[in-house]
Amino acid sequence: MTDTTVLNHALAQQVLDAQPFAQLVGTEITAFGDGAATLIIPIRPELGQQFGFVHGGVLAYAADNALTFAAGTVLGANVLTGGFSITYLRPASGARLRVEAKVTGATRRQAVVSCEIYAETTDSEPVLCAVAQGTTRSVERALADNGN
Numbered sequence: 001m002t003d004t005t006v007l008n009h010a011l012a013q014q015v016l017d018a019q020p021f022a023q024l025v026g027t028e029i030t031a032f033g034d035g036a037a038t039l040i041i042p043i044r045p046e047l048g049q050q051f052g053f054v055h056g057g058v059l060a061y062a063a064d065n066a067l068t069f070a071a072g073t074v075l076g077a078n079v080l081t082g083g084f085s086i087t088y089l090r091p092a093s094g095a096r097l098r099v100e101a102k103v104t105g106a107t108r109r110q111a112v113v114s115c116e117i118y119a120e121t122t123d124s125e126p127v128l129c130a131v132a133q134g135t136t137r138s139v140e141r142a143l144a145d146n147g148n
Helices: 009-017 020-025 056-075
Strands: 028-033 036-042 079-088 096-106 110-120 127-138
Touching: 009 020, 009 028, 009 056, 020 056, 028 056, 036 056, 056 079, 056 096, 056 110, 056 127, 079 110
Parallel strands: none
Antiparallel strands: 028 036, 036 096, 079 127, 096 110, 110 127
């Protein structure tokens, strides 16, 4: 892929599927386009910490990926996270995480993206567990194909 490659939902899912950690966690892209992306991660015991809640590292991974995918909708396929901050509001538990990211501002080569992470169950309202904000930057070189 080069930086001129336009991402659509199907290609974004292929990029996600090429990430071994995303496969391990079970991440799926359910919405993609127009400066926004939504990821879903099923909550399983293997993603937990010692008190049974989703580990903060999983929430940080989710924010990082969602920020970058949302930015890819405006900057193209070759984007990398420049940095992000995350604030944990409540412990995450339930059936799944829903991670919504939206570009709040962009230039030709950089985007600032905000993200909200919700824990969801089938029988109650989603719980906002964490918020994040980050910066992404387009890169001019082709990203390596790892053979997946």
